[in-house]
Amino acid sequence: MADLLQLENVSKAYTRGLINTHATIALRNISLTLKEDEPTILTVAGESGSGKTTLAMLLLGFILPTTGRIIYRGRNISTLYGEDKLAYRREVQAVFQDPFAVFNPFYTVDHLLTVPIKHFKLAKSRADARNKMEEALTAVGLRPEDILGRFPHQLSGGQRQRINVARALLLKPRLLIADEPVSMVDASLRATILETLRNLQRDHGVSIIYITHDLTTAYHIAKSIIVLYRGGVMEAGDVDAVIKDPRHPYTQLLVDSIPWPNLDQRWGAQPIKAREASGGSGEGCRFRSRCPMAMDQCASEPPLYEISRRHTASCFLYDQQPEVVKERLSEMLPA
Amino acid sequence: QSGGAGLPAAQEIAPKGALPVVPRNETLVLGWGVAGGTSMGTTNPWVLPGYTHQEGNNLLFEPLMYFAIFKGEYIPWLADSMEYTSPDFTSLEIKLNKDAKWSDGKPVTSKDVVYTFEGQMQRETLPYHAHFQQFVESVTAKDDLTVEVKFKQPAPRFKFEVLTEKFDTGLPIVPEHWEAAQADPTKAVGLDQMPHSGPYDIVAWNANQKIMDLRPDWWGVKAGRSPEPAVKRVVVVNVLNQPMDTVAQRLVNNEFDSSVDMRAQIIGNILEQNKDIQSWTGTESPYGYLDWWPNSLWMNDQLPPYNDVRVRKAISLAIDRDKIDEVLYDGAKIATIYPFPLYPNLQKFADSDAVKAEAAKYEPGKFDLEESAKLMTEAGFTKNSDGLWEKDGKTFDATIQAFENIHGDIAPVLAEMLRQAGFDANVNFGTDAYQNMVDGKAGLYMFGHGASLYDPFEALNLFHGKYSNSIGSAAGNNRFSRYKNEEFDKILDEISPLGSDDPKFQEGAAKAMGIYWRDVIDVPVIQWLHRIPYNNHYWKNWPSSTNVASGTNGAFWAHTGLPVIVSLQPTGAQ
Amino acid sequence: MSTVALSPPVEKSIERPGSLVLFLRYLRRNKGLALGVIILLALVAFTVIGLLTVNTKNAYPLSVALKKPPSWKYPFGTDFFGRDLLAAMVVGMWQTAFIGVLAGGLGTLIGVFLGFISAYFGRWIDGSIRTICQILTPIPVLLIQVVIAGSLDKRDVTIVTMALIVVLLAWMGPTLVIRAQVLTMKERQFVAVAKLSGVSDLGIIFKEILPCLLPFIAAAFVAQVFVAVFASFYLAVLGLGPLREPLLGNIIWAAQSQGAFFNGWWWWPIIPSIAMILILGSLALINMGLDELANPRVRRSE
Amino acid sequence: MTFKLVIRRLVFLVLVIWAASTIVFFIPRLSSRNALRERFGELARTGGFSPEDLEKIIANMNQQFGLDQPLLTQYWHYLGNIVRLDFGYSLYRYPSTVSDLIAQSLPWTIGLLLVTTILSFVIGNLLGAISAWPRAPGWLRGFATPFILLTGVPPVIMGILLLFFIGFRLKWLPLGGAYSVGVVPTWTWVFFFDLMRHQILPALALIFGSVGGWVLSMRGMGITIQGEDYVNFAEHKGLTAGRIFRDYYVRNAMLPQVTGFALALGTVVTSAIIVEGLFGLPGIGTMLNLAIRSNDFPTIYGIVLFITIAVAVLMTVVEFILPLLDPRIRHS
Amino acid sequence: MHALRAATADPVLRVRNLEVTYYTDSGRAKALDNVSFTLNSGEKLGMVGESGSGKSTMALAMMRMIKPPGRIEGGQVIVGDTDLMSLDQEGMRKARLSKIAYIPQGAMNSLNPVMRIGAQMVDAVKSHLPGEPKAAIEARCRRALQSVDLDASVFRMYAHELSGGMKQRVCIAIGILLDPHVIIADEPTSALDVVTQRQVMETIDNVQKQINAAVILIGHDMGLMAQFVDKVAVMYAGRLVEMSTVREMFTDPKHPYARALISSLPSLENKGVFQGIPGLAPSLLRLPSGCAFHPRCSSAMAMCGTTRPEPRILPGGRSVTCHLYDGEASHG
């Protein structure tokens, strides 16, 4: 069983300033493996600034890890050139958050679809290309004749985001990274877009990394989930287990704060401690300053503990449980 | 910076206390450039470059004698007399006026004169160093008021050229007792501390203006050189950067009593707008008097193709002097064929039969495009598609080097005339123009003949072969023709020791004029006029063609400005 | 294959007026741009028609009668040197345009080139280009140009060298502007998407970023032309231009030194002054308009 | 602001000055012209200079000006002198030093330029702000438009026109000079008013000439700022229009303009070259104009360098002031 | 004074037939069409609808802050017993914040970056209570900060020193400075993550209880509405299509659009079920004839394509705009 993608102890630190270096550690020691033949939907969740987008950028090869390696089908992506690079580009695609920013305002929306067709030689002729485009658009519920030949500002946000999904559909990548694909789309369209994404995984065997801070949609679309806080994994596992029975105080806080559209399921009473402005200073559990259950022990870095076969949390509350080596994190996630 | 250190900085002169009040009708206001050519505060004539007599310093320092150009006679000043004591012009005796005094009360004596002369002999930065080197053997004080000068060779023109002040040349006498006390008299700027013999004192001098007040004890009154001057205060106002319009308007507004010289049209308009204002020729064209600086189109006679006399003649034939008069001078006859100004004595020379015969022979003023073209064709030129002369595939470069501030009107007109005759002419007004003339890199240049005033010798001497250094090196004092002709040089050498009125001199000079025209050494173009506006609102008795007065030229900034200013009389206007 | 319902057809797709109509409407809202374009077009028309109909030889001295006030024969009058000011304006305007477009074009080209290199490749290249620009920015360009023009051999001062002198010190502006824009563009997501679509670096620069920068480049170009025209005018007024040419600055300078106002030849300096004001004014208006166009915040709603 | 930042700025300042001086040093040396020779040539032209000695004098002076030394030595000396603000001797007004000339003329220029620059800055920014302020009454906004057109009027032309119409035709104001003829500067009101009367036209020429630029750039900034959320929110807060204008709109739009202020000084001095001359004011512009006309290279370079240094220093000062105006810079 | 207000059950806000049109290049867009509703003090109204349905337009219209090319074409907004639409400019300015306050959508950029938070609060108070002593104003501001759970030190800070949630809470604090009768919050949390969102919503809830104001919460997140509001109003294409209590809305939505909206909601129970609303929001420039929703409506009838439905009051006080209920209801 070959690995599609493998993150080996990847960390990313952003440095600012030339003389006075100021490092923000956006991601620390993440290890993760996606299997080639088991297309799955993995959610990466967490508050703002927890490193979700950073992870996406790393996977897309737009930034390089500070330490660690990212292996795509057995090759370190930082060493890919020429044909290989192009293949990697084609196989790892993304849908972004802002459905407007992904369009070049200079071109009609066709540009978004014709460019990859041209560069990845997806079509044999112009007519073929046109066919493929129309097919993809139809598949996401758009009428090609309403869409093609228009400028992005002439379409609604929902239409634009659907074109993005159509683009992913057209390329049929192996891995799709969806960074908050529905956070800027209004509620009534969310379902439609998520549905399309799921079809992509189910019908076309595309693995999807779904990045969000919205646990509601995560719960509905994903099989497994990783909860990040300040660049570190707090909790991970089967999405049902994690959301219905969160163990880490941070995840509990998150789940508690989900505004369920249900009059009988109210926000919890747990008080919220504001996040302090400065970065996760020092060592140890980064959540401890906000944690209602913080202990002395928390001053040192908690390892991952196995809660159940498909559930792990990084918190000393569970130190009776067996430890999980970081590298084995993926095994805790259901495919 | 190595050598320059230790020089006192030029500085403003501020009045010691409040300025005494002098009413406008006792003040003479002159529009001129202050600190344009000098550093402010420099009153010592020996500080060069930096000193100029043109900004009022001519009212401080006086010469042995002035020359009244329009009367053709000397005006004794510090000296009562100045005579060659040998017939071959090898010795000269100067007798000083007994009343002459410096402003600090010390008398002007032969010691001062000897110091002044010896200074020129010894110090190479001073302007007459070369003249003294060439001619002067010794200078001795025979007594307090008598100086004897001995020459190495006959120097018939030394008295006029060097010892007498006229226009912008001549030598002022400096106070020995002050200069000698300075560590380096060529570096002591003088300020208001330097004793002087002239009638005015500097009381204020800054970038705006220079104010000079009459001093009560000027020796000239007692010595009878002049009546008590009526002008109590002279204000030289800086108009250096102002456009001509503004200066003209300020004259019309009676703000100024006189100013820099003007272009013909402007002065005509000034006279029309303010009836109090007159010019040298009253209200009639050409408004000005003849300056000593007729302008020619010079050529580098060694630089191809200007080394071909046919080409030079062709250029001469392309110039339409009538048109110049019409375009630039409203019909006044300014264009000339002579390389010298037609002052009385020189006019006589020009009118002599010998000279007239030469002129008839060579027709120097002729305008004939066909003949010009014929000569050019003979010289091997053909016209190209732009209608410009060309030889061996190269267009004839006829760029005229000239000076914007004085040739701003004439040079473009000349260039256009040449252009119409097929010469690729342009004007270069750049600051490098002069350098190009000196270096002989360029072929054509507009320049004056600052030479003859009394007889034609100095003008002709400009073209003496001994000055024609090879191209690429400095050509000496404005002798840009690089013309070399032994026949011509021989004539000059023969007439050089002769007095101006010697018939032999006249005959030789006429022959040389013929050669000048024949070989088209350069192309004389215009006489130079000084069109100075004089405002009679507050002051009268300005010099003019009908009121020659002392007979000097009428520029207040020239060396002879002093006699002009001291003879002004108030009109009594308020 | 999809469970997603197709949206019903949009009944009548919204009619959008033609792009010309939209452009005209835009101009109506952006009055400054409209006025600027109109003036500039008028000047261009004047120059072109002039070049075709007027004898350009008359723009040089001794060609026509002297010092004639405006009349039917000489609509702009003639000057002291016998230049027909109409012809002089035509030629002068053409030369001004030539200097402006040459200097503006070159300056913008350099600016765009360096700006792209700097912003796109970053690191030390960006560091050095940016530092050089920043160091050169406080140096008063016009003054240095005066130094250069003054140091040149007069014969070397031609219309082309004037333009080059201007370019020499005026490329920093566009460089910094374009650099800043590329930097923000580079972070825009469509660049990331283009990368994901397999577009190469060069492709991204030329096909994705460059088109979006067109309004900025246009604005930089116009600003650059403005600077060039202004600078060449200044050099000419200081007497540092090519003298024989009827550049507007030269004509004003000549009028000044001949005391034109005092002599009552008011048309001589006034006409080139008006021409200069129109040129610079229209460029300023266009620049302002383009600024609005380039600034999405400012862009009036469509 | 940290100490490090101060050091960084100062190093930058030194770099700017070094770059400017190097440009000014090498440009003239790239051409074959020799300022000294040209100057003496001109002296000789006015007559009275002995011809044969010309070369000798030039050689002498070359030595005195250190021009006979190798280029690098000259450059080194030159940089050393710049540090002491010693720009050498004026050729045309020898033995005045360029520093003397600058010192003499600077007060005039500072008086005129500072006042006009500040005035046009204030007026221009105010008009620009108003013209982009949708809540301003239409007539007030329209008022700014002619000033935008003024951008196209170089101060030179403005000066010529003002001189012609107000000076010549209407005779309202003096035609030139820094103060009246025959007056000596004193610390009296009479003198002060006389001085002011003479400064009005040149000041107007400079103000009119530069106000348009400010209007234009402020307008651009203003349009951006008035769309900002905080300006809208200020209105939601029910603030008076005046307060919103002042504290929310202008204050933010001004920030980039302040940097422009320092840069503008360089441009204004350029305008002053001609305007001062036009009105016969003995300022640094006139000095530079004269130097250009008389080919007084040391003076040209000295003044250009001096102005550059002044602008660079001013920019550095602005960099230090900006954090006081903008807390975002202060804290980063 | 609010003790009095609390005692009366009179409606504190009455919106009548509000109409807003945007005049764009491509034509007129009627962004608010005949919108009416009433709100009692202490009531919390949620306003939901697709993007572009006119929610923000309604908020701005109530503040009289519609800018060109938009125009308020008619209607009344009565707060207490003042019709805001009939006030003059100055009166409206005074009404803002003191009668009706607005908490902006983009709190990130709604604070002036160059003024201290305190100053921005103080100037809001000063503009309404010019005579108030300084100390009293400051005390009032500090109290407001306290009631949104912010430290007093925030008073002296700048916007960039605060996190997104803190900025949003500062905006809330400003909104309640003068105890307004109505608070409009336009998507106050859409830019925040869940934890902060909850914190901000709880803050609004608290202050609302303190001053007993009526609150209008605009958003499209039904979950948030469920957690927070008492009543929900659904907008579609510029019209209010349904308004009822939150419980009624969730259990028994009437309008087909509201029904679709509710059934598209995710919940813990029905994992993995996605049910979007088919089709796209119509363009306001070309509204479908008749009922604007009919092309997407599963229960559309023939008349829906031709006749515009009018708002009707159903028994129990709910208001619906749909032909399905033509029979059951009286006219609204």
Ligand SMILES: Nc1ncnc2c1ncn2[C@@H]1O[C@H](COP(=O)(O)OP(=O)(O)OP(=O)(O)O)[C@@H](O)[C@H]1O
């Ligand atoms: N280019 C960058 N330079 C410096 N720091 C950065 C950069 N990008 C992100 N960071 C920092 O890294 C951390 C993680 O950022 P990231 O964008 O990955 O978070 P996120 O989880 O995507 O947040 P959000 O939900 O707001 O999108 C943050 O503290 C952020 O400030």
Ligand SMILES: Nc1ncnc2c1ncn2[C@@H]1O[C@H](COP(=O)(O)OP(=O)(O)OP(=O)(O)O)[C@@H](O)[C@H]1O
């Ligand atoms: N300045 C404007 N010019 C033209 N049309 C506008 C303008 N502002 C809003 N509109 C139009 O008015 C309609 C309502 O817009 P509004 O902003 O009120 O929607 P919204 O419900 O708040 O949407 P969102 O959920 O995206 O905030 C939209 O169709 C929009 O296109």
Ligand SMILES: [Mg+2]
């Ligand atoms: Mg993110």
Ligand SMILES: [Mg+2]
């Ligand atoms: Mg909205």
Ligand code: NI
């Ligand atoms: Ni109350």
